[in-house]
Amino acid sequence: MLTVQGLDVAYGRAQVLFGVDLVAPGGSLVCVMGRNGVGKTTLLKAIMGVLPVRAGRVSFAGEDITGLKTHERVRRGLGYVPPGHETFPQLTVAENLQVAAEAAGQVSQGAVDEALDLFPALPALLKRRAGFLSGGQQQQLAIARALVSRPKMLLLDEPTEGIQPSIILEIEEAVQRLHSELGLAILLVEQYLDLALRLADRFVILDAGEVVRAGDRSDLRDPSVHSLLSV
Amino acid sequence: MATLNQLVIGASIGAVLLLIALGLTFTFGQMGVINMAHGEFIMAGAYTAYLLQPLVGTQSVLVALPVAFAVAGVLGLILERLAIRHFYGRPLDTLLLTWGISLILQQVARDIFGAPNVQVRAPGWLTGGLDLGGVRLPYNRVFIMVLAVGCVVAIWLYLTRMRHGRRMRAVMQNRQLAAVSGVATERVDQLTFFIGSGLAGVAGVALTLIGPVGPTLGTNYIVDAFLVVVAGGLGQLRGAVIAAFALGILNSFVEFWVDNGASFAKVVVFAVIIAFLQLRPQGMFVVRTRALS
Structure with a gap:
């Protein structure tokens, strides 16, 4: 479904990604792993077009979307x-979701309800300003916001980073449910091996801007993987 | 009684400043653009009223308001498309660029309309005033205040109740997140420029009711409008309203109390704003949330 070929990305003269290849089939959960600063976030931003690509191509659902x-x-x-x-x-929780729903073209209350359904904490907070929610609540809102456009594929960048433990579980469950029950394809950036082992079908490990390992979940148990992830 | 008369004059100047400052505060809050050519949209609005006068006749002000909004708005849109958008993220370059454009536009006006000021005749129902036991309420100044209040209410409704306004606030608060939420941010930028410039055009029509129109009309107000933006807090509707009226009224009182007070009033206004910014460098209102801490 998502194919990345030979992707080079640079911030000015500092090149961050070197010829990155990645394939995420429909319905799969692919985990992008690696230490801090190896280019995981940059890869996702380039896929979304937030950062310009120097070389290579990104295609999604059979279409070249690089440009x-x-x-x-x-x-x-x-x-x-x-x-x-x-x-x-400064927008309320409801307005945060509304902006995304309206931007997606059709304003569908159904999509908003589905997204809220996934996070039982949110409906009670609809009238609160998003800036005043806790970090965990903000992250749940952020995921819900991304879901109201009814994506075919969800890109999640360290959704549990810096979040209180009780909410980490809720977020993990939500990701699990989106993937297994609703069949949503997910590209997840994650640093922690145990979480990846629980969730991922496939994985890609980046080091210094290059793909150094890729494979199925079972390959993650290989001892050499550990050395690529530990600091 | 003279005090109250002065209050009316000050408040009407404040109302004009508010209309001008709204556009500035939005373009700065959303795109980080300090638009020095904003004053020339005021001039464009005023000359629009001047040109419409022989065509429409005595009620031309009412026709001029929407037309000037559109003319100034389209001018702003052209400026954004042709020039400013190539300089996003470079505030100092934008400052120089728009200043240069401002000078060019003034010269264009001088070539077309001539250097001397021209007059726009107000319709009969805007001349004269209401006497309330010694306090005189000139109709033209009351009209300007009503106009400004109407515009602020309209903008407020637009921002809070309408789809496009909500989108505009989203881009102002987090541009990148708006883009990844599916918002076409460039379109929102264009719309913001259109509305902000259009309001300056409306301010220009308002100014034709209280004075002559000349090529440097905008220059006289742009500095004060920037002061309103800074004192009110960037991108803050509430702050802009309070700062605009405070500035207009302060200015008019100092002018009244001191002989030949026009320059002295400027000194006082600047001093007050410098002192205020020492106490609150971020302006009257700021965005304060956990997210920013």
Whole structure:
């Protein structure tokens, strides 16, 4: 469903990604792993068109989307949750969801309800300003926001980073449910091996901007994987 | 009684400043653009009223308001498309660029309309005033205040109740998140420029009711409008309203109390704003949330 070929990305003169290849079939949960600063977030941003690509191509659902603007990629069915539980802080929770639903073209109350259904904590907070929610609540809102456009594939960048443990479980369950019950394809950036072992079908490990390992979940148990992830 | 008269004059100037400052505060809040050519949209609005006068006749002000909004709005849109958008993320370059464009637009106006000021005649029902036991309420100034209040209410409704306004606030608060939520941010930028510039055009029509129209009309107000934006807090509707009226009224009182007070009033206004910014460098209102801490 999502294919990345030979992707080079640079911030000015500092190149971050070198010829990255990645395949995420429909309905799969692919985990992008690696230490801090190896280019995981950059890869997701490049897939979303937030960062320009220097070379290589990104195709989604059979279409080359390398030249498309970010909002056009969202229209094609990519949903993205950036790192660090981002919201529109001065908008209410309801407005945060509304903006995304309206931007997706059809304002569908059904899609908003489905997204809220996944996070039982949110409906009670609809009238609160997003900036005043806890980090965990903001992250749940961020995921719900990405879901109201009914994406075919969801890109999640470290959704449990810096979140209180009780909410980490809820988020993990939600991701699990989206994947197994609803069959949503997911590209998950994650640093922790145990979480990846629980969730992922396939994985890709980046090191210094290059793919150094890729394989199925079973390959993750290989002892050499550990050395690629530990600091 | 003279005090109250002065209050009316000050508040009407504040109302004009508010209309001008709204556009500035949105373009700065959303795109980080300090638009020095904003004053020339005021001028464009005023000359629109001047040109419509022989065509429409005595009630031309009413026709001029929407037409000036559209003319100034389209000018703003053209400026954004042709020039400013290539300089996003470079505030100092934008400052120089728009300043240069401002000078060009003034010269264009001078070539078309001539250097001397021209007059727009107000319709009969806007001349004269209401006497309330010694306090005089000139109709033209009351009209300007009503106009500004109407525009602020309309903008507020737009921002809070309408789809496009909600989208605009989203882009202002987190541009990248808006883009990955599917918002076409470039379109929102264009719309913001259109509305902000259009409001300056409306302010220009309002100014034709209280004074002559000339190529440098905008220059006289743009600095004060920037002061309103800074004192009110960037991108803040509430702050802009309070700061605009405070500035207009302060200015008019100092002018009244001191002989030849026009320059002195400027000194006082600047001093007050400098002192205020020492106490609150972020302006009257700021966005304060956990997300920003």
